[in-house]
Amino acid sequence: MARTLMALALTLGFTVPAFAADTTFALTGDNTKIEFVGTKPGGKHEGGFKKLVGTATVTDGVLSKIDIAIECDSLYSDDEKLTSHLKAPDFFDVKNHTKAMFKSTKIEKSDKGFMVEGDLTMLGKSKAVKFPASVSMKDGVLSLSTAFTIDRTEWGMTYGDGKIDKPVALKVSLTAKK
């Protein structure tokens, strides 16, 4: 019995510090900016999402997990009429697909920064994406910035093929405090 209790105490002793090393940061539309640039022959438009919720987890001082749920109806752009069109079933179909999600599956640290892999779900379809990110953790503040490109048609956003370019540039930046 004494040995069992000792083993339990040792196990807890090792486990508790491991949990304690996980720090979770709440992500919102205030501390996280998700912006996009869509292009067409001879022009481009910028936009983003105002509302989102999520978490970023830092383990032992290193970013280990990101989960984000974006409220698609909070979409904005540089043209009011374009915003309405982007919310229509032609693009984000926000009445049927209220949220777009990102869940990281693997985050690796290298000499050049971080490589984030995860599943991006839009229009009910999940596809794996991979992008580089620069991440820093200083004085309890987590900062992340990344810019990468996705092919919108891979999620079934096929409207305007030939008139609107398939690649869409995404820019994400967050600054979250504990």
Added chain:
Amino acid sequence: MSLPPIKMMLDTFQLSVLPAAGGAAIVMSLFLLGGKRFAALGSAVAVVFGFVWSNFKLSNLNPSDPITWENSSRLLPWKPVGTAAGWQWVALAALVLLVVGLVSRWVGLLATRYLPERNAWGAHLLVWAPRIAAVAVVGYWLTLGKAAEAWPGLWPITSAVMFCIWVSLDGVARNEAGAEVTAYLAAALFATAAVLIHAHYARAMEIAMVIGSSCMGIAIVARLSRSDASGAIPAAVAFIPGLLLAGRPSLPDHNIPAASFWLIALAPLALAPFLIPALIRKDVWYLRAARGVLILVLFATAVGLAAQNETLAFDEQW
């Protein structure tokens, strides 16, 4: 009231109107080479061909990107994906109604031939029972999706409207007015396109243009050959309420009054008074003119209301 940019109208003409109207007219003409008895079947196949021809895209036709279901459709996916919202089902819904419409029509004709006259109701039952079942099923498909969940009763309402307009259109078309009815359907679908473009939904606008153009091609051939074009009616029965009523919950916020949607969807019911026996047997120009004016006034009112309350999203700025 503003018009879409010239380039957009030319693109729509090139990608939607020409292939759909031309393709449907050619297919209808080919069927008519076999005789007028193939006209109804020809008009049904023609509207399917018009849609398929306009929906098919060749842009990904290269060896490194082989043609698949996913990359060869321009407007609507060939098959709806998993939990797809109702609009993705509209082509499949139309196909089901076209098949059920044709088969039930042939069954009804056979029943009329072999059933005693006092049992004529049996033939009507054989025609309309499967059609009622079909509109119930496709009404369910068309109201799938999260947006429609917030609109209670949308499924039965959509199915009921589909059934009522089918009865009305079929009744008028049965009396030598197949080309006339198909022309009304073309006008209804063009009006549908005009309302939906004001609601910032370009894909649905183009789908309505494609089916409307197919109906226009069929109506022209049917008028010139004085043949039946009523086989195409079930396609419009699916597309008009499918896009206007079942599709409404999916639209982004807009200022178009509900009347714009209902006026077009229910306009075929304005033909119902012309089904009374005293009128239906008269094939005179003033009755045809009255039907045409009545229908067109309803469409014009619907489009006018939409244009008055919402600006077009597709101006030159972007």
